[in-house]
Amino acid sequence: MAGSSAAALSLENVARRFPSKARGSALFTAVEALSFEVRSGEFVALVGPSGCGKSTILNLVAGLDRPSEGVVHVSGEPVRGPNTHVGFMLQKDLLLPWRSIRRNVEFGLEARPIGRGERTARVERELRRCRLTELADRYPHQLSGGQRQRAALARTLAIEPDLVLLDEPFSALDAQTKLLLHRSFARTIVASGVTTLLITHDLSEAVTMADRILVMSERPGRIVEEIEVGLPHRDDPIARASLPRARELMAHLFHSLHLDDRVDA
Ligand SMILES: Nc1ncnc2c1ncn2[C@@H]1O[C@H](COP(=O)(O)OP(=O)(O)OP(=O)(O)O)[C@@H](O)[C@H]1O
Ligand SMILES: [Mg+2]
Structure with a gap:
């Protein structure tokens, strides 16, 4: 059921259509007939071919865009606009270059009615959890790509979101950094207990990090398969x-994903 108390996120029969470039032609359907739920504390990965609508879904969940049909609920509430209880992380870390890492982690808390003591406690907790305490006085340009993504995660978790959306946060990193960061993120996410929706093209990332994987078809994107991962070592x-x-x-x-019978790249 949409909005049921156990679901941190639910999409019910969601479609997003965009005006087509050619004038007078039919609307362009990016995604349609999308229904799925993410349970509280669950880690779900969304995989599918490029252009199938994964980022479109994240924008709808974050309230940055509206569905053409259907309804999205976060924590039982229909999404009507940008949602301050949702944390969003992208491939690019979007850290502010003129602020130290500590002040970057603090950034999302400044517009909230949180006292100074509580703010400092949260910032220090997330710096510790993301193993950044030693680097907290540095500036973003003094950090490696992996460290910067850890700082972006710390900033995202500091707002204590109900839901974290990750849109390919590891895709710009080299293979080794990526593996280490997978472990670092998995530990942090498991320790925080936050509900997570991850978009990725990396199938091994989906299998090794998620509790459940949703597979999407080519555009118009629909969910064509759901896989319970059921592996230990979350x-x-x-x-x-x-x-x-x-x-x-x-x-x-x-x-x-039909990768075995594709020859194009
Ligand atoms: N604002 C928009 N206006 C028109 N078309 C859009 C808009 N946003 C996305 N689209 C189209 O919707 C489709 C889905 O885009 P989306 O970015 O969600 O794909 P994706 O699955 O995230 O792809 P990738 O894996 O390459 O990041 C694409 O064909 C894209 O061109
Ligand atoms: Mg995308």
């Missing part, structure tokens, strides 16, 4: 990656 993607079931799931996803 907080250790590197340990998960070597499990036989993880490899099976990756092979299965590879097949589901």
Whole structure:
């Protein structure tokens, strides 16, 4: 049921159509017939081909865009505009270059009615959780790409969101940094207990981090498959990656997305 108390997020029969470029022609359907729920505390990954509407869905959930049909609920409330209880992280960290890491983490709290003591406590807690205490007085340009993404996560968690949306936050990083950051994010997210929706093209990332994976079709994007991951080590993607079931799931996803019979890139 949409808005049921256990669901942190629910989409009910959601479609998003955009005006078509060609004048007078039919609307362009980015996504349609989308219904799914994310339970409180769950980590769900959304995978699908480029252009199938993944970022469109995140924008609808964050309240940055409105569905053409259907309804989105966050924490049981219909989304009617930008939602301050939702944290959003992108490939680009969007840290403010003139602020120290500590002041960047604090940024989202400044517009909220939170006392100074509580604000400082939250900032220090997230810096610790994201292993940034030692780097807190540095500026963004003095950090590596992985450290910057950890700072962006700390800033996102400091607002104590009901839901965190991650739109390919690891995709600009090299393979090794990415693996380490997967583990760092998984630990932080598990420790905070926050509900998470991750968009990724990286199938191994989906399998090693998520509790459940939703697979989307080519445009117009629909959910074509739902996979319960059911693997141990929620907080250790590197340990998960070597499990036989993880490899099976990756092979299965590879097949589901028709990557085995595509030759173009
Ligand atoms: N504001 C907009 N106006 C018109 N078309 C749009 C708009 N936003 C997205 N689209 C179109 O909707 C489709 C889905 O876009 P979206 O960015 O959601 O895809 P995606 O799955 O995130 O792709 P990628 O994996 O490449 O990031 C695309 O064809 C895109 O061009
Ligand atoms: Mg996208």
